[in-house]
Structures are given as C-alpha cells and as structure tokens.
Amino acid sequence: MRVPYTWLREYCDPGLPVEELADRLVMTGTEVERIDVVGPPKPDNFVIGKVTEAVQHPDADRLRVCTVEVGEDGPRTIVCGAPNVGAGQTVAVALPGARMPGGDKLRKAKLRGVASEGMILAADEIEIGDEHDGIMVLDDALAAGTPLAEVVPLAEPVLEIEVTPNRSDCFGVHGVAREVHAVTGAALGPDPWAEDAPAEAPGNVEDFAKVTVEVPDLCPRFTARVFRDVKIGPSPLWLRERLAAAGQRPISNVVDITNYVMLLTAQPLHAYDLDKVPGGELIVRAAREGEKMTTLDDVERVLDPDTVLVCDRDRPSGIAGLMGGQVSEVSDATTNLLLEAANWNGPNILQTSRRLSLRSEASARFEKQLHPDLTMRAQAVASKLLVELCGATMVPGTIDVAAPAPEPRTLRLRGARVTSILGMEVSQAEQVTYLERLGFGARVDGDDLEVSVPADRYYDVTREIDLIEEVGRLHGFDRHLPTTLPRVGEGKVGRLNRTQRLRRRAEDELRDLGFDQIVGWSFNDPGEAGRLRIEEPDPRADPILVANPLSDEGAAMRTTLLGSLLGVAARNLARGAESVALFEAGAVYLRGAPPESGGPLAGDFPGDTPAPVTEPHRYGALAVGPLAPRSWRGGGEPVDFFALKGVLEALAGSLGCPPLEFEPASEPFLHPGRSAAVSLGGAPLGWLGEIHPLVCRTWDIDAAVGFEIDAAPLLAAATLGEEAFEDVTTFPAALRDLAVVVPADTAAATVRAAVLAGGGELLRSAEVFDLYAGPQLGEGEKSLALALEFRAADRTLTDEEVDAARASIEAELTKIGGTLRA
Amino acid sequence: MLEQIEKIRVEATEGIVKASSSAELEELRVKFLGRKAELTQILRGIAQLPPEERGPVGGAANKGRKELEALIARSAERLDAAELDAKLVADRVDVTMPGAPPRPVGHQHLITRTTRLIEDIMVGLGYEVAEGPEIEHDYYNFTALNHPVGHPARQLQDTFYVQSHPDVLLRTHTSPMQIRAMETQGPPIFIVIPGKVYRRDSDATHSPMFHQMEGLAIAEGLTLADLQGTLLAMSRALFGDTREVRLRPHYFPFTEPSVEVDVSCFQCEGTGVLADGGRCNLCKGQGWIEILGAGMVDPNVLGFVAEKGYDPERVQGFAFGLGIERVAMLRHSVPDLRRFFDNDVRMLEQFA
Numbered sequence A: 001m002r003v004p005y006t007w008l009r010e011y012c013d014p015g016l017p018v019e020e021l022a023d024r025l026v027m028t029g030t031e032v033e034r035i036d037v038v039g040p041p042k043p044d045n046f047v048i049g050k051v052t053e054a055v056q057h058p059d060a061d062r063l064r065v066c067t068v069e070v071g072e073d074g075p076r077t078i079v080c081g082a083p084n085v086g087a088g089q090t091v092a093v094a095l096p097g098a099r100m101p102g103g104d105k106l107r108k109a110k111l112r113g114v115a116s117e118g119m120i121l122a123a124d125e126i127e128i129g130d131e132h133d134g135i136m137v138l139d140d141a142l143a144a145g146t147p148l149a150e151v152v153p154l155a156e157p158v159l160e161i162e163v164t165p166n167r168s169d170c171f172g173v174h175g176v177a178r179e180v181h182a183v184t185g186a187a188l189g190p191d192p193w194a195e196d197a198p199a200e201a202p203g204n205v206e207d208f209a210k211v212t213v214e215v216p217d218l219c220p221r222f223t224a225r226v227f228r229d230v231k232i233g234p235s236p237l238w239l240r241e242r243l244a245a246a247g248q249r250p251i252s253n254v255v256d257i258t259n260y261v262m263l264l265t266a267q268p269l270h271a272y273d274l275d276k277v278p279g280g281e282l283i284v285r286a287a288r289e290g291e292k293m294t295t296l297d298d299v300e301r302v303l304d305p306d307t308v309l310v311c312d313r314d315r316p317s318g319i320a321g322l323m324g325g326q327v328s329e330v331s332d333a334t335t336n337l338l339l340e341a342a343n344w345n346g347p348n349i350l351q352t353s354r355r356l357s358l359r360s361e362a363s364a365r366f367e368k369q370l371h372p373d374l375t376m377r378a379q380a381v382a383s384k385l386l387v388e389l390c391g392a393t394m395v396p397g398t399i400d401v402a403a404p405a406p407e408p409r410t411l412r413l414r415g416a417r418v419t420s421i422l423g424m425e426v427s428q429a430e431q432v433t434y435l436e437r438l439g440f441g442a443r444v445d446g447d448d449l450e451v452s453v454p455a456d457r458y459y460d461v462t463r464e465i466d467l468i469e470e471v472g473r474l475h476g477f478d479r480h481l482p483t484t485l486p487r488v489g490e491g492k493v494g495r496l497n498r499t500q501r502l503r504r505r506a507e508d509e510l511r512d513l514g515f516d517q518i519v520g521w522s523f524n525d526p527g528e529a530g531r532l533r534i535e536e537p538d539p540r541a542d543p544i545l546v547a548n549p550l551s552d553e554g555a556a557m558r559t560t561l562l563g564s565l566l567g568v569a570a571r572n573l574a575r576g577a578e579s580v581a582l583f584e585a586g587a588v589y590l591r592g593a594p595p596e597s598g599g600p601l602a603g604d605f606p607g608d609t610p611a612p613v614t615e616p617h618r619y620g621a622l623a624v625g626p627l628a629p630r631s632w633r634g635g636g637e638p639v640d641f642f643a644l645k646g647v648l649e650a651l652a653g654s655l656g657c658p659p660l661e662f663e664p665a666s667e668p669f670l671h672p673g674r675s676a677a678v679s680l681g682g683a684p685l686g687w688l689g690e691i692h693p694l695v696c697r698t699w700d701i702d703a704a705v706g707f708e709i710d711a712a713p714l715l716a717a718a719t720l721g722e723e724a725f726e727d728v729t730t731f732p733a734a735l736r737d738l739a740v741v742v743p744a745d746t747a748a749a750t751v752r753a754a755v756l757a758g759g760g761e762l763l764r765s766a767e768v769f770d771l772y773a774g775p776q777l778g779e780g781e782k783s784l785a786l787a788l789e790f791r792a793a794d795r796t797l798t799d800e801e802v803d804a805a806r807a808s809i810e811a812e813l814t815k816i817g818g819t820l821r822a
Numbered sequence B: 001m002l003e004q005i006e007k008i009r010v011e012a013t014e015g016i017v018k019a020s021s022s023a024e025l026e027e028l029r030v031k032f033l034g035r036k037a038e039l040t041q042i043l044r045g046i047a048q049l050p051p052e053e054r055g056p057v058g059g060a061a062n063k064g065r066k067e068l069e070a071l072i073a074r075s076a077e078r079l080d081a082a083e084l085d086a087k088l089v090a091d092r093v094d095v096t097m098p099g100a101p102p103r104p105v106g107h108q109h110l111i112t113r114t115t116r117l118i119e120d121i122m123v124g125l126g127y128e129v130a131e132g133p134e135i136e137h138d139y140y141n142f143t144a145l146n147h148p149v150g151h152p153a154r155q156l157q158d159t160f161y162v163q164s165h166p167d168v169l170l171r172t173h174t175s176p177m178q179i180r181a182m183e184t185q186g187p188p189i190f191i192v193i194p195g196k197v198y199r200r201d202s203d204a205t206h207s208p209m210f211h212q213m214e215g216l217a218i219a220e221g222l223t224l225a226d227l228q229g230t231l232l233a234m235s236r237a238l239f240g241d242t243r244e245v246r247l248r249p250h251y252f253p254f255t256e257p258s259v260e261v262d263v264s265c266f267q268c269e270g271t272g273v274l275a276d277g278g279r280c281n282l283c284k285g286q287g288w289i290e291i292l293g294a295g296m297v298d299p300n301v302l303g304f305v306a307e308k309g310y311d312p313e314r315v316q317g318f319a320f321g322l323g324i325e326r327v328a329m330l331r332h333s334v335p336d337l338r339r340f341f342d343n344d345v346r347m348l349e350q351f352a
C-alpha cells in the first residue's frame, strides 16, 4: 500500500518529518518498507505559466515557439513539441535549474536554432501518470508565477507500507491516518464520509435500477446509486497526482474516483454505464458449472458454482469482487452511471481468486473480509466527488440489499490480563486512550474495560487477546517492556535425549573418518531413479511428487541419499576436485505409512492416523578417489569396497553397536560383485558397495564407493553410554594365531563363525588378519589367518584348556572343509 | 703381598678408566680379573700363606676384585651408550622432507554447526529438543495454527503441495511441531525444534528449502517480557555479550501479540556507522538486524490441544521461529543462501 504523505496529512498531520513518522509506525506494528519520493526531487524552479503566444518553429514542423508568462521575471521563450500547446493555456513550467525526476538538471538549450528557456510539462515528466501525448493544461484561475508545488505536491514522499493480512483498514489511506493518530496523538480530522452529496436529480433510484441477490451468504450487502448528466473527462490535477503517487494510473474522472475512494476507504467500488445495463437490472448469482465469461483483461474464463457473478438480464457483467466485464464498462460516451459498492464473502473471494489465478486491487481487499458498513461510507465519498468533479446529479435513494448486519461486538478487557500477558503495566487511563484513538469505544468497569469494536476492525479484533495486543503495541514494547527470564523446567533438566546425542556422535564419527558433510536437496527431478537404474516395482522408482514444483528439478521427493551424494560429488569433481569423501545425515521420503505408528511426534496425521509417507533418517557416504592422500611415503590408493566397509564398521563401532553383518547382495546401482547388504542383528540396515560403472558414467564419475543405511536400527542397537565394566585385567588373556585352509569360495564369515562356535565361551574374539592364496596351497584353496583371544573371568587359563579349545575349533573347521595349517 | 695387590688395583683402575671401546675393556677384564690374572692367582694361593697373613691378604684381594668389577660394569655402560650414539648419528634422515599426511578429517556442515549451537544455547536455558516430519498435514501446518481454510494468512507462505493428496504439503515452517509436541506432552513445555522447511520461492535471500529452529514455551504466567528475556539471552550467546534486542509488533496468525525481533548490529555496535565513517553494510545503517519472528501463543492454538491441559486461562507462553541459515550467514559472513546447498567442498572445508 502506497500512502502519499500529503494525502495522509489531510486527515492527520503528525507534524513530523516523514522518516520520523516511519520509525514510529515501524515500532508500533505498521511495517514501512521504504519511503519513495514521487516527482522531481526538489520543488524549486517549477511554476505556473501562461502561454501568451505559440507560433510555428521556423525550422521544425513539429515544434512550436511559445511565449510564456512565468511571473516576476517577465516572459520566457520556450520551444515545445506537444501537439496540444496553444496560446491562452495555463500550464506547468520547469525553468532552467529545475531538477527533473531522476535528478537531471534542466538547462537552457537551443532547439533547431531557437533558444528555449525552460520546458512546458507533460504529466509523466513530473510523474503524475504516464501521459506523454500532450502538455498538462491547467485551471485558468491559477496565476502565472505561482510555485507549482502550491498546486500539486512535488517531491511527494510516499510511505510504502506492507499491510499485514489482519489489517484490512490499512488498505485505505484513512485507516493509516487513524493509525498515525493512535501512534502520535496528533488530531484526526472529521471522517471524509461524514457528509453525503445532495440528491438533486428527479425521481428515485428504484425508477432506474433493480438489484437481486441470489446468494446473500456470499454477498452480505450490495448498494447501488444512480447518477445522471455525468461528463466523462480527465480528473483534476490533484486527483491525478494522488492516484499516480499511490501507484494507480489515472484514466478518466469516473474511474479515477472509484479508485480514489477505494484507496481512501479500503472499500472497492464499481461503476457501470447504466445505459448498457438492460432495464438497469443487476443479479448477483453463482456461476453455472462450465459457464464462460470474458473478463476486462480479455481472457475467457471457465467458471464453476463457487464463483459469484454480477450479471445483467442477459449475461454476466463481472466476477464479484475480482474484475468487471466489458459489456457495461464506462466510456467517454457515458452519461448515466450506476455506482456499486458491495460487500463479499472474504474466503470465497480468496478461493475464487486463487482458482482463476486472478488478483486485483479489489480482490486484495475483499479477501480480507470487509465490514458491510464500509459500503455506505464509500458511496458517500464517491457521490460527493462525482457531483463535484463530473457535473453529475445524484438520483435520490440508495439500493441496499443487505443480509442482517453483523452483531455489534463488545469485548471485556481485564486489567489483570493485560499485565499477565505482556509482563508490563499499562494504566487503565492509557488503555482507554489507546483504544479510543484506534476508534474503539471503552467503558470503565472496575479494573476492566468494556470495549466496543469499530467496523474497520470488526473481523480483526474478536477477542480480549486482540485488544491486549493493541494496547501493548501502542504503549511501546521498545520503550516499556521489561526483560525477564522465565523459570524453566520445574525440576526437569534441559538436555538432548539419547537418540539426539547418538546422532551427533554418528555425524562426528563420519566427519572424523574423513568425510565432509553435505546437506542435499530433499527434492530432485523425477528421472533420478532411472539414472540410478532403479525400476518399478522398486518403491524407490515411485517417488512422492510435488504438485506445484518450481521446476522439474524439484518435482520429486528423493528416495535415496545416493542421488544427492552423486550430484554433489560430480559437481565438485567438475570444478576441479581430485577426490571427494562426502556424507549426509538426512531423510529420504517414501510412499506408505511407517512400519510402526508412533504418535504425533513420530509423524502421525491428525486423529492418530498413519501418515501416507515415511521419512526414514539415513546416513549415506560416497567417496571418489583415494581416502588417504598420496605422499612420498605411499598412500593414494583408490578407495574400494573394503575402505568404505571399514568406515561403516567404525561408525557402528563408535556407537557401541554389535558387529554389522554383510552378505553379498546387489542393488541395481551397485557393482554386482562388490556390493553387500548390511544388516544388524538380522534386521536390514542398508547397502554398501562400489557404484555400478554405468551409474558412475551417468554422473561423469570414474569410480565411486558408498553406503546408505537407516539411522533408526543403528541407533537402536547402540550401547554407547550404557556400557558396564568388565574385568579383563585380573586374569590375563591367552593369545593364539590360527591359519586355516579352506576352499576358495568359503566366506570368511563362515570360517569365523566356525572358529567362534568351536572356541566356546573361552574364545572372546577371533579376527581375520590375513588372506593367502598361491603356490603353497592347492588349486581352489585359500588360507585365512585369525588372531584368537581366549580368556576366562575367574582364572588364568592353562595351556591345556587353550589346547582343548583349539582342538574343538579344528573339529568345527573340518565340518566346513577346513584344515589347520602347521 | 699387600703392596702387590695395591699396585695391581692402581694399574687396573688406570687402564679401565682410559679404555675407549668395549673390546679394549673386555681385554682389561680378562687381564685383571680372568682365570690367569694375577689377582685371581693370589686369591687361589691364599691357603698356602701363613695363617696370620691369610686374613689381611684375602680381604685386600677380595675388596680389590669387587672394586674392579664395579668399575668395569660402569665403564661398560658408558661405552655402550657412546657406541649407540655413534650408530644413531650415522642413521640420519632428511628432516626437511614433508611429514606423512595423517588421514584427513572431514568437515561439519555449517547448517549442522549452527543448529547444534542454537540447540546447546537453548538446552542451557532448560529446553529440550524435538524433531518431526517434513511432509505435513494441512491441519498441523495451518489449521491448528489458527490459519482456517480461506484465511488470507495462508498466502503469506507459498506452499508446495503433494500430488494427489490435497491435504498434504511440505511444511512451510517448523511451527506444526508446536501442536505435535503439545499433543504429546502437557504443560509446562519448553522445547526447540530444528528442521528443514520448504517454501515456493527462490532467489539470493529465499531458498525453496531451508532450515528453521522453532521455540515453544508454555507454562503458568509466562509473559511477553519473558520472551524478550529469552531472546536476549539467545542473541547474546549467538552474536556477542553486548547485544540488545528489540521487539517490533507484527502479525502472525498463531501468535498474539506477534513481534518481529531485531538484534543490535554486531558489526557497528548498533550505531549503523563503521569505524571509518562509512555506512554499515550488515545492518544497512539501521543499527538493527531482523533475526526472527515470535509472539505469545494465540489462545486459539492452545484451544486445539485443550484436552492435553492447555487451557488458555491457566497456561500461556511464547513461540519463536528462527532461520538457521540466517544465523549462519550473519555469524560467518556467507553472502548467499544458496551456497549452503551447493556443497562445494572448497566452502565446506572452510568450516571445521
């Protein structure tokens, strides 16, 4: 909302520089985004002139050489190119030295050999509208030499206010003036609608017009007046200046008046050429399903029964509250006028506006829900202007089709409640002052107030708490609000819960293992699953789609972290990175309810119904190139399956999880021979592996290795922080190495399981530390070396005990075709 | 005999002290203490001596032998160390070659760091931390936050909707977690909720995905002044001990009164002017930087969880929503919101 300062001061003049007023407004809740200056930066050297002579330029067909009286200094010669300039006109003149909008200084100039001492102004040259076809011809009553600033504001400051949706009143200059009054205490002038126009035309409005409202719930009030002998023409300069400064293009007097009154009162109006409304009859009704209509912007729109239309007998004339139609538009030939000021259902206007993607100054106001009383205020202001500026005569009477008016609203404001919400004292006298300045009525009742709410604030202020806000903000949080700290917790200690602590640990571990954390986009393009070679019926190939994405890039919720990691890796490699090691801790989004319902905190939908989506939190890592940097001492080996397996095991180990289980398994995006399904205690966790070369190629990466695992089962298995002491020092362990030859296709896990089974309780750990295959072994054989640790809690083991265990291990190994090497 | 023993002792001591290698020392040991050594012979011959001489000669010879043994041991130690040193000196490396690179440590994302920082501050003030879903139901994102259907405030936030589920959307703020948390736990409640949020907007200061930290405090008798104190404590922890905050009245549908909160500029100490006299670029000369929106929780919001004990006549409180990227940008001079999601390792590696 643009509020020209001179216009504002007509109702309430705070006597403050505009910047200071802006500060006061900002600190009381009216957001002033900026102060714009319309027109020339300074009013100096702009005057009224009288054209006494206008003759053809000797050397230019389209220029006239004018003699212009500009007061004291005597006549000036001004060369003018406007087609409408002529002797006898009163005009606006910029003299040499004037600063034009944009800052350029006007100088004397020779135009085709004739010296010109100034410029006769067109409207757009001082930013009053965008007319450039001709110069402004002003009222002859103005004397030559009068500073132009006395006729029309120059260098007009305009407050650009961001009106919050609750304050429909501030969509009108008068509402802002009331706010200025409340904030500064400066006097507020009489309401501009206090006086109505005289109704001097013969007859009665009902002789000329008829209004039927078929949908009173969507049209709580429809008022109409009729005017005759209207003379369409340009608006006076002051009106054009105000509209232009407020950001509205001046068009013609009638249209300008409807816009002006809307900008003043916040109530939109619509003018009809009465002679184009058959029988003067208007019908407000719901559109029929599929009904079509062409709006003023030349778009044919298909409507539905939730859309309200204003129709004449034959066809729709406009979409209620949004936009008029072309049929009964006011034109230069209009002489009889029907003026509509209606009230519409806000939510309906909002929904219609969204459905049709159609917004207007009117709909922006109606959708906030205006009070029906505003209609008659707007009628009064507009009627006076039509009579004064368009020579119109008003037909007596107003058509007023109204549903029962909303009940007057009275609220109780408890003095104690004011203090208890705000934490600051506002005296009752101050409360009354603030509320009355805002237009509320306040009656004292003990410590409390009985407050009546004015029409402009009817839908905004509905409860005691709304009054407390009004009182508090005018009292001034910046000046009066104490700073206190609440007593928190009542016996509880603020802390992260265990899962949150474990999450931090996991992220720290991945970082410490050499991985840079990324935050990937939650959405990507729907083709990503395909690039990962994931195909239906794999649920990851069927992402949750965004109905209204900004672009295709953000149309699908990600179903893997891998896609994000590959994208980031590829981008960094393209930018010159030689290797990357990345991890992300974040959610993926899958269709279908979570396996277990967990209440509102776990994502259930209202009424404890499961959400149709699951958002598992995951850890994903991806490495390209060596994990350890190359140096003169070695390093620089390319990352492979086992490097990432070590990382994943270290992650699990750092959380105190039992050992992870790995089984050969494949994902479509992984190398079929170098990938594993990871599980923990038998429950699936995710995958680990080298990325399939075809997938790497798609992302333009040579080779990459990664993993992606669900956080929940990993964290659930963590024992970190819950470890119990175990005595491993009183009775020392016995350490033995073991080499076993097995068929080459026997999994190391199988060998280890056999060793653990044979070792029994005394065998505390068995770790593979070497692998050998070669000439010393038979064809199709390999040798694994394991480090064994035997220990008992209550005694030092004897050699005999350990040898017995070893014999039992050998027996178990024999069952899987293994033999001990000497 | 005694003189002879003394002579041997003196001669041997002299030789041992002068010995310059382990080999030489071994020779001396054989010479003076070996089987054929003079002193050994004397001790062996004691029995042939007259009885009155046996005592003094035996004593002197034994004493001399022990002394020499100890002296040889000490000298051996000295010579071993000297010889080891000589060997070590010969085993020399080029100390100017580069050190072996340790396995590199990765980097925490600035969003994570900032989130943890704010969490820790609020935990320090007694708050707990909660998380919740990003794909949200309209009821939690809007309706229960006092944005009824058809309310113009719904348009304040451009919303992404989920296809074929008209009631399902990507949450536009972390505020739905206010309701979810209160449905789970009765008052008093003091929690913060970090998380991803989504709005249909993209430029240097708007990203379709970003992070917020929601704060919610409901108990008996909490006031707007308590909100100011809490935000002051948080702002000082985030931006410096001399910061001030100011509350500007504003409008949010789910708080009443609502405020926007500014923190005094830490670059110009709130003056708007830099030391060199130029206008402060951080606060654009205002002296204040807007950091968050907040307010007293609207009684209508509490009404949606009234059966959990949130009777607006009995308990009240405040809520706030802070942009995590905004804090990170201010604290680390990051110029563009989109950089956080670009994940360029050259940026990531600037922050440990």
Ligand SMILES: [Zn+2]
Residues within 6 Å of the ligand: B265, B266, B267, B268, B269, B270, B271, B272, B273, B280, B281, B282, B283, B284, B285, B286, B287, B288
């Ligand atoms: Zn500053």
